[in-house]
Amino acid sequence: MxxxxxxxxxxxxxxxxxxxxxxxxxxxxxxxxxxxxxxxxxxxxxxxxxxxxxxxxxxxxxxxxxxxxxxxxxxxxxxxxxxEDWVTLSQQGTPPIRAGLFRVHTPDFPPTEDAINFAIPASQAFGTGQHRTTAGCLEMLGAMKASGMRARAIADIGTGTGLLGFAAMALWPHAKVTASDIDPVCAGVIADNAALNGIAIGSGMREMTMVIAPGMDDPLLQLRGPYDLLIANILAGPLVELAPDFAEAVSPGGSVLLAGLLAGEQEARVRRAYRRAGFRLAARIERGGWAILWFRRRRGR
Known part of the structure; x- marks a missing residue:
């Protein structure tokens, strides 16, 4: 097309x-x-x-x-x-990026020993680490781990290439990880990327389960919760709309990592929505005008 x-x-x-x-x-x-x-x-x-x-x-x-x-x-x-696929063309020959503990590269580059490496080829799905929001999420995941946060059930909503879910699996290897996306093409993309990075697709620990669904609208997503960590690198509008659903899906004291929103007015709207849904801001970083937000769900809500 x-x-x-x-x-x-x-x-x-x-x-x-x-x-x-x-x-x-x-x-x-x-x-x-x-x-x-x-x-x-x-x-x-x-x-x-x-x-x-x-x-x-x-x-x-x-x-x-x-x-x-x-x-x-x-x-x-x-x-x-x-x-030819314009996303693929735009990413060919792109150099590796370093984001906190992680290094993301295309298969043209070898891994290094000083980072957690992921090989993500150019594909029809977004999320190769080149965008500031994806790289910022990788940085924040490392900060979450360093803070002592534990996660046994993780969801990556709007997963794209699966990269953020893969990164969470590396940091919390005993967690069950569920990835979802509204775009059916992502199922094949994630299967290929999982194989490339030695990640098992399945329903147990150290395995990723993939579903195609808008937001949280899938029985399997609901069954595998509540989640200790929910990641959503999407857009500001859907993040605001999904705040009540995310609150229901995350355990008390659990975390959401949100990105895909501009610092400023979009960030203010998202913050208001998540405060109303029972979350408090735990940390924030900004990369290239984009805000990456870590919220924790208040206990007793």
């Missing part, structure tokens, strides 16, 4: 404001996937707003992108991406 990309360049605050505006639109066409990024590491204030669409964008899609900007919108360019 062809994929087209719409791009608009603007300063970081302008792009972040556009992402916040899209988050507030209830009838947004979610075939138009919008994301923001730095243009380059040495230009942290120059950002791009990118929209990906499965067909040639027309006036409707261009108007939707332009409407996210307050005032006059910057120029929006449109390009057809190669018929």
């Amino acid at each position: 062809s994929t087209w990309k719409l791009t608009a360049y603007a300063p970081k605050p302008v792009v972040q404001a556009a992402l916040l505006a899209q988050d507030e639109i209830d009838d947004w066409d979610f075939d138009l996937v919008v994301t923001g990024r730095e243009v380059a590491e040495d230009r942290p204030h120059d950002w791009a707003l990118e929209g990906y669409y499965p067909a040639r964008p027309g006036a409707v899609q261009k108007k939707a992108m332009a409407g996210l900007f307050a005032g006059e919108a910057p120029k929006i360019t449109v390009e057809k991406l190669p018929d």
Whole structure:
């Protein structure tokens, strides 16, 4: 299937404001996937707003992108991406990343002895460690472990490549880990990545169970709870909506690790939702304008 990309360049605050505006639109066409990024590491204030669409964008899609900007919108360019998988192409030749205790690399690079290594090839699912939110979650998982936190049941919601679930398994090897994603393609991706990294797929300790489901809407996800640790690196809107479900799924004193939200207004909305759901903030880090939040569920709720 062809994929087209719409791009608009603007300063970081302008792009972040556009992402916040899209988050507030209830009838947004979610075939138009919008994301923001730095243009380059040495230009942290120059950002791009990118929209990906499965067909040639027309006036409707261009108007939707332009409407996210307050005032006059910057120029929006449109390009057809190669018929090859654009995610794969974007990740080929990417160097390894180091995030706390972890090192994530494509199979083109060998493992090292000074880190917990995961080989994640370019694939159709997100979560290779290159994005600041994924790397930040890896850092926070290491901090959780260092704090003495214990986990016997772990859920990774919106798992993508399975990387964060794999990392949690490495830190808490006796835990039962359940990974889920709304995208059916992730089942095959995770099976391949698990085999590549020597991780067993199954239902016992030291094994990962995979389900395809939106949010917590799966009987197996509910049966394998309550969870001592629930990870969700998704988007701010779904995180807010899922706060009550996560509260029901996490044991008293248990933890949720949330990412995929911009520091600022999105973070404030997520914090309010989780306070109302009975959580308290345990720790926070920020990477490239993205907030990574560790909450603990209050006992007695």
